[in-house]
Amino acid sequence: MPELPEVETVRRGLVPALEGRRFAHVTLRRPDLRFPFPKGFARRLTGRRVSRLERRAKYILVCLDATATAPEEVLIMHLGMSGRFTIHGPDGPMAPGHFHHGMPGTERHDHVVFDMEDGTRIVYADHRRFGFMDLVPEASLDASRHFAGMGPEPLGNAFSGPVLAERLAGRRTPIKAALLDQRTVAGLGNIYVCEALFRAGLSPRRMAATVATPLRSTRLAAAIRCVLEEAIVAGGSTLRDYAHTDGALGYFQHSFAVYDREGNACSKPGCGGTVNRIVQSGRSTFFCSSCQR
């Protein structure tokens, strides 16, 4: 489900429930997701106050105030393919850490439950369990294994055509694969790579190194920024059963030009081509071979 726009949408949905609030009780309903939870995870979060929520690439960062015994720390959350949060208001039947049958947090794939001091319950469910959580000191965040070597934020000031060109230069792999690599640009996934390449008029099969020209890299960087910004405004894309924290659905999927549109006429005015599907490094790529060169 989640690429950068969906993760940003989820982050915004969590802000009212988390920012400025304290964790009263954290329940792990299994010892691991994709990876084991770090040692003392629930205990270390209990009583901590959330200062702010940030996003980096496809990660949600929950920043925690320092305490008498702990420095400022960051709860790192990655949603994998199927991770989702639901928020249940303090008027519900919950008591912190209690799970009567039918209460939020008791479904089969409800793996993590955050009970806040105000009685709000935040449930993380992830049926494929490709997501994960970690808790690290804020001072070592950049050097952590999650972020070391990660490419620039595509919506940040540090992202531009020349920066992208530098990261593509010499790469002997298709541009599609290079853009999925989080070391090139952070936060893109299969959907938005397909959409950005379409907007830039570039074939996904083209070698990455050949995009490292001023014209192509500038066009591609602009396409990436543009498609991500539009998707965020739309609340992300909803495929299968992804929903916002409040249950609302994103609607950017209605704006896909190529993703999951195999066989459709190319939407570029005057093109007349057809959207094709090919497989690259084991994953579907959608593109128009007439106008994407």
Place this chain on the structure above:
DNA sequence: CGGGACTCCTGCCAGC
């Protein structure tokens, strides 16, 4: 070293 195949896990859907 860079690049590509494989892997984790569950659910869903098309096709037989």
Place this chain on the structure above:
DNA sequence: TGCTGGCAGGAGTCCC
């Protein structure tokens, strides 16, 4: 109707 194989928004690990 019921089973099966393929496929799904990610990315770490291993092997060449």
